[in-house]
Amino acid sequence: MASVIYRIVSKQPSGYCINSSLLRSSSSLKCWQRCVTTFRTEISDPSEHSFDHEGQFYTIPKKDVQKIFMLNWMSPHEKNMNKMFQEFSILIRRPALEVMDILKRLNYNYPLTRFLLYGEMNAGKKFTMTHIMHYCRSQNWVLLTVPWANEWNCKRLDVSFNHHKESLFDLPVHSKILLEDFLLKNMSLIKEFTTSTTYEFSEHEASEQGIPLTDLISFGITRMKFANDVVGALLKELQILANNDKIKLLVTIRGINSFWRKTGQKKEKVQEIHAQQLTLVNQFMELLQSDTKNAVAMCSTESWVNDVTDRKSYLPTELMGKEGVDFLEPFLPIEVPK
Amino acid sequence: MASRRLVQLSNEHWIVLNIKRSTVHHLQRCCVHSRIKEDLEDENFKVLNILRDKDVKRFKWEKPPDVRTLSRADCMKTDMNWTSVWPTKAPFRWGSVPLPIRQGYRKKEYKLSAGKYGNAELVKIPNFLHLTPPHIKTHCQAIKKFCTEFPSELKNREIRKANFPLEVITSDYVTCGTSIRDPRSREVTVNVDLSVLKFDEHSVTKIKKLAGDKMDEKAMTLQLKSDRCPVRKQNFDFNVYTLTALYYESQEKEDWEDEMEESDWVKYQWDKTQSKKKILKLKHRIQQINSGEKTDLASSVSKSDPSVSVVDTEDDIQSYKSAFSNLKDEGDSRETLNAYKQSVLKLLKL
Numbered sequence: 001m002a003s004v005i006y007r008i009v010s011k012q013p014s015g016y017c018i019n020s021s022l023l024r025s026s027s028s029l030k031c032w033q034r035c036v037t038t039f040r041t042e043i044s045d046p047s048e049h050s051f052d053h054e055g056q057f058y059t060i061p062k063k064d065v066q067k068i069f070m071l072n073w074m075s076p077h078e079k080n081m082n083k084m085f086q087e088f089s090i091l092i093r094r095p096a097l098e099v100m101d102i103l104k105r106l107n108y109n110y111p112l113t114r115f116l117l118y119g120e121m122n123a124g125k126k127f128t129m130t131h132i133m134h135y136c137r138s139q140n141w142v143l144l145t146v147p148w149a150n151e152w153n154c155k156r157l158d159v160s161f162n163h164h165k166e167s168l169f170d171l172p173v174h175s176k177i178l179l180e181d182f183l184l185k186n187m188s189l190i191k192e193f194t195t196s197t198t199y200e201f202s203e204h205e206a207s208e209q210g211i212p213l214t215d216l217i218s219f220g221i222t223r224m225k226f227a228n229d230v231v232g233a234l235l236k237e238l239q240i241l242a243n244n245d246k247i248k249l250l251v252t253i254r255g256i257n258s259f260w261r262k263t264g265q266k267k268e269k270v271q272e273i274h275a276q277q278l279t280l281v282n283q284f285m286e287l288l289q290s291d292t293k294n295a296v297a298m299c300s301t302e303s304w305v306n307d308v309t310d311r312k313s314y315l316p317t318e319l320m321g322k323e324g325v326d327f328l329e330p331f332l333p334i335e336v337p338k
Numbered sequence: 339m340a341s342r343r344l345v346q347l348s349n350e351h352w353i354v355l356n357i358k359r360s361t362v363h364h365l366q367r368c369c370v371h372s373r374i375k376e377d378l379e380d381e382n383f384k385v386l387n388i389l390r391d392k393d394v395k396r397f398k399w400e401k402p403p404d405v406r407t408l409s410r411a412d413c414m415k416t417d418m419n420w421t422s423v424w425p426t427k428a429p430f431r432w433g434s435v436p437l438p439i440r441q442g443y444r445k446k447e448y449k450l451s452a453g454k455y456g457n458a459e460l461v462k463i464p465n466f467l468h469l470t471p472p473h474i475k476t477h478c479q480a481i482k483k484f485c486t487e488f489p490s491e492l493k494n495r496e497i498r499k500a501n502f503p504l505e506v507i508t509s510d511y512v513t514c515g516t517s518i519r520d521p522r523s524r525e526v527t528v529n530v531d532l533s534v535l536k537f538d539e540h541s542v543t544k545i546k547k548l549a550g551d552k553m554d555e556k557a558m559t560l561q562l563k564s565d566r567c568p569v570r571k572q573n574f575d576f577n578v579y580t581l582t583a584l585y586y587e588s589q590e591k592e593d594w595e596d597e598m599e600e601s602d603w604v605k606y607q608w609d610k611t612q613s614k615k616k617i618l619k620l621k622h623r624i625q626q627i628n629s630g631e632k633t634d635l636a637s638s639v640s641k642s643d644p645s646v647s648v649v650d651t652e653d654d655i656q657s658y659k660s661a662f663s664n665l666k667d668e669g670d671s672r673e674t675l676n677a678y679k680q681s682v683l684k685l686l687k688l
Contacts, residue, residue: 329616330658
């Protein structure tokens with residue numbers, strides 16, 4: 001049975017896909033019956049996907065790939081595949097469909113809903129997120145993505161002290177990357193919006209009320225020193241906009257369990273920095289806990305975040321720890337099976 | 339007198355010539371001519387006969403009979419009574435033991451250890467040949483007339499457990515040496531069945547925390563081991579003392595126990611946590627939104643205390659509570675997480 005499917009799949013040019021899940025998904029018999037004949041669907045708009053399409057591949061249109069995924073989200077391997085096959089296809093799977101189903105029925109006046117994707121390593125959490133992001137984009141949501149939260153912990157780039165709060169640490173380069181990414185993704189959607197209050201970054205530098213958001217972001221990109229503060233300002237603005245029903249916000253964080261770990265970052269005189277001492281982490285935590293309407297947070301716990309020796313656990317409470325679960329609840333845990 | 343000489347023969351081979359010289363031979367050579375003379379001068383002189391008399395038997399050094407060939411062990415029958423062979427504690431006698439025992443160092447791996455004949459090592463070690471099963475049997479037969487029978491009711495384990503909640507386990511050690519004492523025999527284990535004692539919820543958690551590993555919560559048993567005192571009786575008394583201390587301490591409640599923090603809780607109690615506040619607040623918001631109240635974010639927080647308007651005995655909050663407590667208590671597995679998901683969906687009215 002397995003060999004037949006592999007033969008069919010390998011003949012056609014297909015994007016990055018997870019073959020094994022075809023067999024092991026819950027409606028595997030249905031998929032198998034269908035897969036012998038059609039394993040692709042022509043429907044590229046995710047909002048039209050339903051449980052009938054489970055187990056089929058669909059292609060993401062090129063311009064969406066360029067815009068949303070090219071910069072930060074895709075790994076080098078995926079980029080290669082995209083270049084070679086000139087297309088990006090994803091398998092439609094039950095977890096993604098479940099989340100989209102909930103998103104369709106959700107009452108957006110309620111406070112922020114938190115989804116938590118969990119599963120074993122390489123089970124496909126990232127691609128469920130890609131699917132959901134594509135869906136949200138097709139509904140014109142504003143996407144705020146953190147492609148790999150553990151970068152803040154591991155990648156040793158400059159750390160500086162925060163101007164406003166002495167105990168927190170800034171990560172200017174990471175903030176800049178985040179801002180660039182955000183601008184690229186949501187350029188068209190945030191063109192009209194302007195800031196609602198003034199933000200003071202230091203004694204001399206401040207941004208006034210009423211300047212366009214894009215200006216604020218580009219200011220952050222050019223002046224790396226204040227990039228972290230700009231991120232904070234941006235998050236606050238997004239919250240205000242969402243509360244006023246002007247935008248719908250999707251926050252995607254891969255590897256949220258890195259928020260409660262020690263970082264590898266070092267600053268002179270300070271020995272070890274815990275993730276809770278980073279401003280970025282604090283800003284995102286504030287966002288996740290807030291009562292904003294029209295916002296959805298999609299987080300995933302990844303075993304990759306831990307050290308090489310520690311990677312056996314994949315269940316959320318083990319990875320996030322008590323603090324994480326207490327912080328995130330009430331959340332909707334969604335399993336991504338292998 | 340004997341000597342070895344390397345002698346060259348005529349054909350140029352060398353042989354080892356074993357020359358045995360004896361006084362008799364020498365004399366023999368000397369007195370050859372006297373023999374000739376004997377024939378001539380017969381009647382007057384009694385001729386000194388120095389030659390060897392073939393009739394007279396020489397004293398031959400006879401080897402004594404080999405002890406090894408006929409020891410007691412070799413003559414034993416297989417169905418003989420061992421208790422008569424070895425009645426009491428005795429040092430090892432190789433001749434009486436019919437076993438092919440070996441004991442000792444092997445110079446090379448393919449060589450065997452030394453056998454039992456004259457083996458000092460076997461004598462040094464203690465042997466229990468005076469306490470074999472036939473011996474024990476005869477001992478027991480001798481003592482039996484002083485014993486009474488084990489009561490048949492107590493053969494059932496449950497009845498024993500119910501009637502005798504305290505179980506004392508001690509160990510005796512046998513050795514074959516100059517002293518019968520063994521320091522290991524002072525250890526005493528006392529197994530207590532706690533279901534006969536009175537415990538309420540607080541005291542159960544308290545005694546579980548005090549006893550730690552020694553207590554088995556599901557079976558409600560306490561296992562106390564002690565070997566800290568030099569005498570067995572003292573160890574037993576110490577165990578009983580710890581039992582009384584544990585029991586009475588668990589019945590008492592101190593003032594500072596109310597300050598127990600979340601990390602110390604045995605069971606997750608949702609009512610006392612932050613999570614309850616969060617959920618009630620959320621529920622309050624949802625209700626407000628559903629009823630169409632036009633409230634700003636800022637005002638809703640300060641307006642009313644959520645816990646007043648939201649009744650926490652409502653269905654979805656109760657289900658959330660049970661699902662979340664389950665998740666915390668039992669860890670996460672597919673079932674608990676699924677249940678949790680269902681309860682959250684219910685809360686969000688999906």
